[in-house]
Amino acid sequence: MPTTAPTLTQHQEAETRTEQETMDDRMQMIAPLEEDNNEGAIASDEIDYSDADKRALTVQKSQELGITLSNTEINLIADSIEQCGESLDELLNGIQSALVAYINHKTSQNTQKIDSALDAVVDYAEQKFNLVVG
Known part of the structure; x- marks a missing residue:
């Protein structure tokens, strides 16, 4: 009986099944852990963000809006x-608001400064004009 050498396709199919089986095994191990960790988040859908989280999100959102802020x-x-x-x-909406x-506050302040400078x-100019004319 002549023996046939395995073809490249047969070898790839065997390798793919092995990789898929390995991936399935990993997913079965990970899935229960993810479900356990997500139960609390699903139940309340609320997270307590730290001050550092809020600051980081503020920086990120300001950069997205093209705003440069000091610390x-x-x-x-x-x-x-x-x-x-x-x-x-809700947190991102609050930061954006x-x-x-x-920005509105700073714009108002700057407008007041400009108005004061113009005044x-x-x-x-009126004082100088009155001295020259008077």
């Missing part, structure tokens, strides 16, 4: 976010 500003904004049991979506409020220039 003090990051801390102020992160500290203004509610701490207790928020979902990630705080960033928008901060000072107008007052100075």
Whole structure:
């Protein structure tokens, strides 16, 4: 009886089955652990984020919005976010709202500074004009 050498396809199929079986075994071992760990998260869907988490998310969100903040500003904004049991979506929405409020506040301050500077220039010009004319 002539013997036939295994073909490349037969060898690949055997290897693929072995890899698939190994992967299935790993998944069976991991799946129960993931289910146990996720039960609490599914039940409440709320996580208590640390101050460091809030600061990191504040930095990330500000960068996404193209805003450069100092460490003090990051801390102020992160500290203004509610701490207790928020979902990630709620936390990100809170951070974005705080960033928008901060931008509005800074814009208002800058507008007041510009108005004050313009008023000072107008007052100075009027005084000089009155000295020359008067």
